[in-house]
Amino acid sequence: MRVIVIGGTGHIGTYLVPRLVKAGHSVVCISRQQANPYINHEAWKSVEHVTIDRLRSEENGDFGAQIASLNGDIIIDLICFTPQSAQGLVEALRDSVQHFLHCGTMWVHGYSEQVPTTENQKRNPFGSYGINKAKIEAYLLSFHQKCGFPATILHPGHITGPGWLPVNPAGNLNPQIFVRLAKGEEIILPNLGMETVHHVHADDVAQAFVRAIENKQSSIGESFHIVSEQALTLRGYAEEMSRMFGQEPKLKFLPWEEWQKEVSKRDKELTWDHIAHSPCGSISKAKNLLNYQPRYSSLQAVQEAVEHYFEKEGIKNNR
Incomplete structure (x- = not known):
């Protein structure tokens, strides 16, 4: 064709x-x-x-x-x-x-x-x-x-994937979230971190x-x-990425009204857009009718993208 x-x-x-x-x-x-x-x-x-x-x-x-x-x-x-x-x-x-x-x-x-x-x-x-x-x-x-x-x-x-930074555990595109997780530093998540990204x-x-x-x-x-087989909660996402970097998770949670004051306008807008949607999609139809079989879990896709970004920027990765 x-x-x-x-x-x-x-x-x-x-x-x-x-x-x-x-x-x-x-x-x-x-x-x-x-x-x-x-x-x-x-x-x-x-x-x-x-x-x-x-x-x-x-x-x-x-x-x-x-x-x-x-x-x-x-x-x-x-x-x-x-x-x-x-x-x-x-x-x-x-x-x-x-x-x-x-x-x-x-x-x-x-x-x-x-x-x-x-x-x-x-x-x-x-x-x-x-x-x-x-x-x-x-x-x-x-x-x-x-x-x-x-x-x-x-x-x-x-x-996401190499060359395309993923939506991070705070629900925006700020790469410093991943850098802080890699260093074992605390990150602050909105609400209880139970919204989802997929x-x-x-x-x-x-x-x-x-x-x-x-x-x-x-x-x-x-x-x-x-999408991948499973969506991630922001909290679970942050915890798994911390462990990927060989760190113990250090998370703090703030209600949205307080959290939004701690970040830039752009990060606030992106986070709100993502947590307001909180996608979690079924792929049963694609699997049954198309034989779609995702090779990557959400975490695997994110990890590959972040590793590529760290290598490109010369950022130390403890993994």
């Missing part, structure tokens, strides 16, 4: 493109050519690269036509964030593509009422990112039902896209959670 990957040089694409090449597909990578894959792989030598600035092309009204002109059998869209962007592309591809795969997010659920959350539960999205992604999913599934458009939606959790290694996300293509009849017209 001829596979077009939109946004193919990012973290998911770093692992997805080589997997597609290995599976025997002819791959076209669409990007702005402003970044290189996070990890070098021989497979990239056989990949066709096409430079398109999506935002500018969409402003000109010709993005969908440009993608359609590449004559892909399969389109994988990793960087679609608004319903308007999705509709413009899908309308251009409706009569030509054999399989269209969209990268969504666990944020489409908003807060959870029952956990682990399944794909068919009531949605409570909040925030522009989650709301827009939920609208995209609804549009794609509706278009499939009305016109038979061959859409599949995959919803990753907190993506990571997934970028290679497992890539695996899921390939599985969805291989199981086309089971995946079209469906959405799937793509």
Whole structure:
């Protein structure tokens, strides 16, 4: 198959493109050519690269036509964030593509009422990112039902891996949390540390896209959670990372109203977004219909990413 990957040089694409090449597909990578894959792989030598600035092309009204002109059998869209962007592309591809795969997010659920959350539960999205992604999913599934458009939606959790710092045990992206844990220093967590985060290694996300293509009849017209086997509580996450560094956990807990005063505005905003969502997704559907089998637990994915960051920054790791 001829596979077009939109946004193919990012973290998911770093692992997805080589997997597609290995599976025997002819791959076209669409990007702005402003970044290189996070990890070098021989497979990239056989990949066709096409430079398109999506935002500018969409402003000109010709993005969908440009993608359609590449004559892909399969389109994988990793960087679609608004319903308007999705509709413009899908309308251009409706009569030509054999399989269209969209990268969504666990944020489409908003807060959870029952956990682990399944794909068919009531949605409570909040925030522009989650709301827009939920609208995209609804549009794609509706278009499939009305016109038979061959859409599949995959919803990753907190993506991580070498080159991409994970959401930390405080629910934000400040790397100093990991540095303090490595030194055996105290960290302060909001509330009781019982909110959850649900990571997934970028290679497992890539695996899921390939599985969805291989199981086309089971995946079209469906959405799937793509996360690790289990979510982590912030407290459990911090404790396990401390032990990974050969330290005993030193944790302090403060009510949200007090905790937010101790951190930067950016850390506060990110932490609130993560703990307000507290994702915990079921992967039963993906396992049953796609044969999705994540190689990494949440901790394994995080540990690999943190070790890579420490090595790159020259930070001592006691592990």
